[in-house]
Amino acid sequence: xxxxxxxxxxxxxxxxxxxxxxxxxxxxxxxxxxxxxxxxxxxxxxxxxxxxxxxxxxxxxxxxxxxxxxxxxxxxxxxxxxxxxxxxxxxxxxxxxxxxxxxxxxxxxxxxxxxxxxxxxxxxxxxxxxxxxxxxxxxxxxxxxxxxxxxxxxxxxxxxxxxxxxxxxxxxxxxxxxxxxxxxxxxxxxxxxxxxxxxxxxxxxxxxxxxxxxxxxxxxxxxxxxxxxxxxxxxxxxxxxxxxxxxxxxxxxxxxxxxxxxxxxxxxxxxxxxxxxxxxxxxxxxxxxxxxxxxxxxxxxxxxxxxxxxxxxxxxxxxxxxxxxxxxxxxxxxxxxxxxxxxxxxxxxxxxxxxxxxxxxxxxxxxxxxxxxxxxxxxxxxxxxxxxxxxxxxxxxxxxxxxxxxxxxxxxxxxxx
Amino acid sequence: xxxxxxxxxxxxxxxxxxxxxxxxxxxxxxxxxxxxxxxxxxxxxxxxxxxxxxxxxxxxxxxxxxxxxxxxxxxxxxxxxxxxxxxxxxxxxxxxxxxxxxxxxxxxxxxxxxxxxxxxxxxxxxxxxxxxxxxxxxxxxxxxxxxxxxxxx
Numbered sequence: 001x002x003x004x005x006x007x008x009x010x011x012x013x014x015x016x017x018x019x020x021x022x023x024x025x026x027x028x029x030x031x032x033x034x035x036x037x038x039x040x041x042x043x044x045x046x047x048x049x050x051x052x053x054x055x056x057x058x059x060x061x062x063x064x065x066x067x068x069x070x071x072x073x074x075x076x077x078x079x080x081x082x083x084x085x086x087x088x089x090x091x092x093x094x095x096x097x098x099x100x101x102x103x104x105x106x107x108x109x110x111x112x113x114x115x116x117x118x119x120x121x122x123x124x125x126x127x128x129x130x131x132x133x134x135x136x137x138x139x140x141x142x143x144x145x146x147x148x149x150x151x152x153x154x155x156x157x158x159x160x161x162x163x164x165x166x167x168x169x170x171x172x173x174x175x176x177x178x179x180x181x182x183x184x185x186x187x188x189x190x191x192x193x194x195x196x197x198x199x200x201x202x203x204x205x206x207x208x209x210x211x212x213x214x215x216x217x218x219x220x221x222x223x224x225x226x227x228x229x230x231x232x233x234x235x236x237x238x239x240x241x242x243x244x245x246x247x248x249x250x251x252x253x254x255x256x257x258x259x260x261x262x263x264x265x266x267x268x269x270x271x272x273x274x275x276x277x278x279x280x281x282x283x284x285x286x287x288x289x290x291x292x293x294x295x296x297x298x299x300x301x302x303x304x305x306x307x308x309x310x311x312x313x314x315x316x317x318x319x320x321x322x323x324x325x326x327x328x329x330x331x332x333x334x335x336x337x338x339x340x341x342x343x344x345x346x347x348x349x350x351x352x353x354x355x356x357x358x359x360x361x362x363x364x365x366x367x368x369x370x371x372x373x374x375x376x377x378x379x380x381x382x383x384x385x386x387x388x389x390x391x392x393x394x395x396x397x398x399x400x401x402x403x404x405x406x407x408x409x410x411x412x413x414x415x416x417x
Numbered sequence: 418x419x420x421x422x423x424x425x426x427x428x429x430x431x432x433x434x435x436x437x438x439x440x441x442x443x444x445x446x447x448x449x450x451x452x453x454x455x456x457x458x459x460x461x462x463x464x465x466x467x468x469x470x471x472x473x474x475x476x477x478x479x480x481x482x483x484x485x486x487x488x489x490x491x492x493x494x495x496x497x498x499x500x501x502x503x504x505x506x507x508x509x510x511x512x513x514x515x516x517x518x519x520x521x522x523x524x525x526x527x528x529x530x531x532x533x534x535x536x537x538x539x540x541x542x543x544x545x546x547x548x549x550x551x552x553x554x555x556x557x558x559x560x561x562x563x564x565x566x567x568x569x570x
Contacts, residue, residue, distance in 0.1 A: 352434070354482035356456040357425075360542060364421050373457050386457040386480050415425050416483075 014311035020396045022047040022303075033366025036404040041186055041214060041345055041392030042370055044239045046300075053299035054241065057292040065291055066265055066282075080291055083298035084281070087246060090301050091231070092222040098254060099246045100281040101294055105213035106136040108232030108247030109180070111284060112209055113140040115260040116230075116253065117178070123149030125177040128206070130168070130192065131157045131382060132185040135375040137211045141180065151175075157382065161188040161337030169200060176206040183215025187376035187390070188337025189320075189345025191215075198228050207253070213237055217394065218316060218343040220309050229253060239304065239394075240297035243290045254280040261286040312395045319393050320344065323402030330409055336388045347374075347388040350409070353416045358389040361415060365408035423538035424545070425483065432487035437494055442476035447562045451479075451555030453547055458485045462555045470501040475556070482548050488536055489552035495529050501560055508553045515539050515549050 020026050023045045028035050037045060057079070063072035065080045084096040093099065102108045121127075127141045131154055141152045153176070155168040172179075179201035184191050194210055201208040209230040212221065216233040223231060230253070235244030249257075259266055259277055263286030268276040277283045323346055327333055332351040350358060359371030372387045373380045380387055391405055445463035452459050458481030465474040475497055477489045496504040509521040511533050517540055539545045 354456075354480075354486075356458070356482035356545075356548065357484070360424070360545060361421060372455065380457075386459075415421060416430065 014308060014315050016315060016396065016398055019307075020398075022049070023396055024048060024051070026396060030366045030368065031364050033364075034404075036365075036367040036401045036408075038367060038369050038391040038393060038397065038401060038405060040217070040394035040397070041237070041390065043236050043242065044217060044394050045396065046241065047239055047303055049299045049303045050240060050296045053296040054292055057295050062292065064288055076291055076295075079295045079298070080289070083294050083301070086298045086301045086305075087248075090220075090305060091248065092224050093248060094224060095251050097280055098251050099248050100254070100284040101289055102232070102245045102247050103243045103290065104234040104236065104245040105211055105232045106234075108230075108245060109136055109209065109211060110140045111247055111260055112180075112230050112232070112249070113144045115257045115284070116207075116249075117141075117144045117150070118148060119256075119258050121148060121150050121177055124151060124175065126151045126153050126173070126175045127178045127180060128153045128155060128168075128171055128176050128201075129180050130155045130163050130182070131378060132161070132163065132188065132190060132192070133180075133182055133376070133378075134186050134211065134213065135377070136213075137180055137182060138378070150177075154378075157190075160339050161185065161190045161379075161383075162339045162341075163190075163192055165193070165196075168197070172200055172204045172206070174204055176201070176204050178207050178209060180209040180211065182211040182213070183221075184218065184343045184345075185337070185376075185379070186214045186345070187374040187379045187388070188339065188347050189214075189342040189392070190337055190339040191341040191343050193341075194226070194228070198226065202227075214344065219313065223248060235293070235297040235300070238297070238300060240300035241293040244293045244297040247284075251280070254284075257284075259283050259286070263287045265289075307395075316344065316393060316395060316397070319397050319399055319402060320346070322399045323391065323393070323405060326402055326406040327409070330406065330413075332413065333409065336383050336385060344392045344394075346391045348391075349385050349388050350412060350416075353412055355387045355389045357416070358409070358412050361412045362389070362405070362408045365404065365411060367405055367408045369405075420538075420541055424542055426535040426538065428491075428535040429483055429487040429538075432490040433483035436477075436486050436490040438476045438490065438497075440476055440478055442474060444474070445476070447559045449555050449558035449562055451551045451558070453481075453485075453551050456482060456548065458482060458548060458551055460485065460489055460552050460555050462489075462552065462559045464556075464559045466501070466560070472496050472499050472501070472504060477552060477555075481551070482545075484536070484539060484545055484548040485551050488549045491532060491536070492552050492556060495532060496556065504560070505557065508557060511536075511553065512550060515546050 025045050061075045063076045065077040084099050087099045088096040156164050198208045207229040210228045212233040217237050231248040236242040266278050266286040334349050336347040355371035370390045442463035444465050447464035450461045460479035463476045467473045475493045506523045507525050510525050513520045536549050539549045
């Protein structure tokens, strides 16, 4: 176990304490103890700029978008559409119109399934996923299977929680029309080799969708270099507000896809006989969108862009490795998922203690973790556990958080001794 | 820590580690499954219900947190030998006690309530109330099972 001081980052050029001051909630206490927030994989806390943006929109610049000729509506529209430009830069995409705003990754995947899937897949076509997927990258394909008869194929994982590459390759064939995989497993933290997956998928003529819900907050994506076909992420895990996110897709694909919801804002003209749809991305954004939250997601992107990402990734890796070492040394604790390449997540079980009891006792110590199946029941079944306790870190997490986690776990063991 | 010790009293820990009446019941004539998808608690309750409505025997099986397992274990000890009406009345009181709702009318054995007292710590932990009540809801579902065909309106 390291005896190094754990109060601050061990890395030069990165002042985690300064970063933490940007997050007002991190200063609060829970049950009389300083908050140790270790559930960033479920949703990240928000920096002050996001809160300020929400306030500013509603207090000074709010009206519906794409409608009014008046100043407020024009300003809200400009602020809203500017976020697409920010996304283009942040993810190095070719064209800002390739970003469709969604309420999160789940909606992005459902959009691909219901629009692209229903239009371009037929009975017998295969969608290949992995055994690590979140329910949101399983259920939409099962729904599509029941609607049009596609086949859902699942690539297996090994005991460490890593994709078995040989098996994955064997499952690829000309019948594979879509490969849809998580960049990072939400339940285990495993990083999937998406570069290789994208190349291998394309080699058999399949399209590739990356579920970046857990990937986007921890590693910058260069969409042009990555060359996937779809990339879905959630704004609220990327330090922005809930109800935000985007689906990125290659322009030619989005152009060819039919709309999936009808309504206002997604049309060029409507008569009772016929409707001409708007171009992308408006075609996929029926109804009044989540204006203020999207604008605040833009504020989060600005804030994130100004940060030293290399240093943040190194900091997160350090905290994760430090915490993993601490927990590994606790007798009776079993890490669930021990992949070589991991991000953010430490999933574990304690001998003789149900994860839910761990969660309650940790909370009394001020430590917020998730306990349960993490919307990944097949993963839990694979490891033969009903659920796990999951500590997941964000860029504001520290070695001290890991110390507090380990101390709280020992408390659990005292109570259940 | 006082709150935690209220929740995880010795009785709770003991029953969760060594659940009574655990496992299937060969001569069961009623059975129901309960599931809490939030935490993954699963419990199956097996009943041997006599023709006169007496709970001749009751077992449970499942996996879950200490609270749900202890609650199930205590429940089996308490409802065994009771009539259906007595068992229902006891659940009514217990449910009110852990949810903080108004006590339903009717008398139950004071000793039984004393034995359920260790579970009342969940009142301070709203997320855990369902853990304590899941086995009871499942027990009631098992009781209702036989009547399902006749109560259809």
